[in-house]
Amino acid sequence: MSNNKNGPAIAAKDPRSLWTRFTALNGSSILVATVAAFILIEIVLQFTNSGASGLVFMTPDNLMMILRQQAYIGIIAFGLTLVMLTGNIDLSVGNMYTFLCCVCATIMMSTNNGVVALVGTVAAGALCGIFNGVLVSYVKLNSFITTLGASSIFYALALRVSAGNVLVIPDGCDPAFRALGRTSLGPIHILIVWFVVTAVILGLLLSRTVYGQQMYAIGSNPVAARFSGIRHKRNITIAYVITGLCVGLAAVVQMANSLSANPQSGSSKEMEIILCVVLGGVAVNGGKGSVWGTVIGVLFYGVLSAGFTSLRMPLHLQWVVMGAIMVVALSLDVLKGKGVKLWKKK
């Protein structure tokens, strides 16, 4: 696999060492950081928790739990990866998620039909995506402010749909709906299946299709992409629509799992999601990154938050530590890109 999407094809025999090639990969440092965090938290837990026998944190069960908790964040982050690859951004995903959760709950409470809820919510997500996408690409508005405005609008809609209340779907609802979020395929929870399926589909879309390659072209040089005949407006709109679809899917499966929608809950989820995407190696100006990188970004975030919870750190202090870690990680990434050596090699 070549790691340089825009460069010339890499010769079959790469003279660089395996380590150099690994560090040149997108998201390699964050992968190392994730594993390091995993081990570190395990060590701390071993010391503080003297009665423990064997591994406490680094267990397959725990990894499954982390994946399950982060599944909806991940699904949204994969969609957002596409948008951010083109050099745009979507700040509305957090409130869009809240809105679509309320939509899903309302549909379920009125029809009690899982299929209708799934199709309806995902379609509503696509509409939200079209709204953002058309404004950003065809009307050529600044994506940051546009999606900030859209975020406000979606929040208003969420409050409107739910009338400000927490919406709870009754426990005895359509079993088909429950199956979307509460069953498991063998040992693997259905939420993880959704997570993996979305990652694989979008990952292949980016790395194996013409559309995916065009997204990289748009992100790295929009003018050149336009002159080479790439239909950038259509492509960017599609990216926003895919994000909307992902948010819709995330809302449905998370609702099927938790059965309650809180119109206040989505606030600033977009911040976490954007951080996951950026930590996974997507460049803010576009043109660099991949869905695989985003998977690692989501994992890093999930391992840290689960670890902090295991260490019994209060939730709000977790945010402080997480923010500090993010700042350091992003700074190191930039310094690495600038070629600043933090330590001398002998």
Added chain:
Amino acid sequence: MEEKVTLNKRQYTRLIKDNNSVIILVALMLIAFIGIDGFSKGFYNVIRYTAMYGPVCLGLGMVMITGNIDLSSGFQAGLAGVTSVSVFNLVYRATGNAMLSLVIAIVGALVTGLITGFINGFVVAKVGVSPLIATIATNYAYKGLVFYFANSSYPADDPDTIKLLAQTSIGGIRWITPMAIVFVVIIVLAALWMYKTGFGNHLYVVGDNPEAAAFAGISVPKTVLTTYVISGVLAAVSGFAMVSSAGYAIYTQGNSLGTLTISCCVIGGIKMAGGKGTAVHVLLGVLIMRTISQMMTATFVPTEIVNLITGALLILVLIIDRFTSTKSADD
């Protein structure tokens, strides 16, 4: 193409285009004063809230003029508010002197703003992390601190003293508060600084074209760092004003402020791309947002409609801007 069009006409359109916030504000005010009964009675609230949210928006405006962005301004303000309350309580319990505590609390808030602003500025200007992502990450940390200390109301030991700044009416006129006077002074100073001094002008040069600014001998990192520090301090002024108006600190004081400040700046006429807008534009933006909010309160419209209108107005301003643009950027 249209090079021969009379310069006067182009300047005229340009003037209207750059100052469309004046038209929006005047139209809103007319509608509000004539059409809505309760508005003039509650008008002092517009001024009070403008004085409260004005400083943080002004700080963000400066950052945006240099072509950067600060998403953490809301929780910088919140954090400064929390610090001011805890410092106030600490000194008040130690000395029992309310006025001394007030002064030290204000200093504490400003120092907090200085530190948070410096962190933002350092990461963005010196290290070179994208301003959007960097301030999302720092916002996360500041937010955590605010929620940790002020997850529910975090009261000051002597709320009457802390309320002096935002809640006393000077000369019996309800909208002249010490905070309003402070804000007027800040706006005047900021406008003079940005218009009259060389360093203030650097903001525009950096925002317009950072490369050209660097070639002209302007230190871009230093300029950007300075705007972030000023932005942090001004956010702290707002943070203290919010505590002063409520008598306690609470997480909601920072929660929606991040979006609100950006909306105020953009609606006022500051451009995301940088290099455009003045302190007065920020003032107009805040006044517009507060007028809308007060109109909603006076007509008992549910709060979610405020969000809807804010979002719609943001997009509308961008669309107006797009279609009145004199030169077509691309295509």
